[in-house]
Amino acid sequence: MRIGIVAPSCRIDEDVVSRVSALAEGRAELVWHLQCFLSDGHFAGPDSARAEALIEVANDATIDAVWFARGGYGACRIVDRVIDALGPAARDKTYLGYSDPGTLLGALYARGIGRVAHGPMPADIRRDGGETAVVRALDWLVDGSPASLEPSLGEAPAAAFNIVILAHLIGTGHLPDLVGHVLMIEEVAEYLYRTDRDLAQIVQHPSIRAAAGLRMGRISHVPDNDPDFGAQPEAVVRDWCARAGIPFLGSADIGHDADNKVVPFG
């Protein structure tokens, strides 16, 4: 199996390559696109380089899966250009990542391109216990291992997003139809008032109001607010679900951490 790795948001360092490649040894051929190491201000190279790298790898029929290298910020700057340039080979492919690349996962799923999944990325190797996250991703990419999957996944179609990324898909052409889906959400390092504001926008969307329900992943590393926000993350999520009439289905085993499980869309 050949797995192409590109960085639509921020760059990675060489240590990620050596450590992740060692874990993939004998299981899969990892094809690290050189774009992953470019640097242009905030980004892993200019928009054009990030877009072209992703288009090249997605349209390469010798590559079986596209693995997004890491998050950060930048996917929304290239999504229009990428999505319109994908050919037949891009449809017969798996795409895996989360956080900022969720913009691309949403757009791919909205167009019905490929098999899309929310799950660990190569840069997760740097987390505490990051090897387990990377091996979990490889187990799923290479063997389709059920042990890699978010455990609540069942008969209803599912989708998973970082909350701020999902909020920024609202009202754009890249938000997939989430009617009837179990929608899983997670967040990291955002003030709770911001997550509250994002949820206010998210739950107003008609297709999200018609979701089968919502599951809450980890909302972690919330900065202290002054004054204190006055509610805990789960109460915030439950409140917006109740206001919008969306069933709150409990927790989801996803988040910006090494325990982050794989959620295939659909």
Next chain:
Amino acid sequence: MRIGIVAPSCRIDEDVVSRVSALAEGRAELVWHLQCFLSDGHFAGPDSARAEALIEVANDATIDAVWFARGGYGACRIVDRVIDALGPAARDKTYLGYSDPGTLLGALYARGIGRVAHGPMPADIRRDGGETAVVRALDWLVDGSPASLEPSLGEAPAAAFNIVILAHLIGTGHLPDLVGHVLMIEEVAEYLYRTDRDLAQIVQHPSIRAAAGLRMGRISHVPDNDPDFGAQPEAVVRDWCARAGIPFLGSADIGHDADNKVVPFG
């Protein structure tokens, strides 16, 4: 003239009352709703208290204008409840504020309720030179002074928003139709990558793509990014305008500062 003051977001302190009331002495009667001084976690009282105070003042035929006391966060939590409860007296009224209460200005303008304007609030008294901002607001509220107005205002209808607030109106029922408008935007204390992400969402909206053009107010107190974002605020705004085919019309004299001018919507 009677001006009702409510706080749909965060609370104010008593010093704001005494200092602003002194400036209004002999010009207007300021009616400070006690809700302004409530405290509930992040907010100036619970959602119900903030919503009911605004509804009460807006529906009071003896009040000529509603002046939002300050920003912060919270208006989007009450906008649905407020907007559906406004009666005939609310239509014959002026509404003034900016920042977080921009959610309410947008919703009011979307429904054609009252005369809506983006401009200084009582809490601006605490800024350096804040008296000039408050007097500018009073000059406009009491006398309709043209000197208070943003100087580029001309024949095209206008609207003004804080960028993150406008981004969170996208895809909701409270975004007004901005076709043919000069849209003025401003921001404070946001990382530039976040403003970039907000603009990506904003310029995708069809009615904003059909705006007469966009003017950039101050984008101030931008925190340092690591790595540096790689572009200045004006370049970011110009880039998104160019991508979306929205004319960039230059600067607007608005922002989170004492120079913030009044922009009546429409």
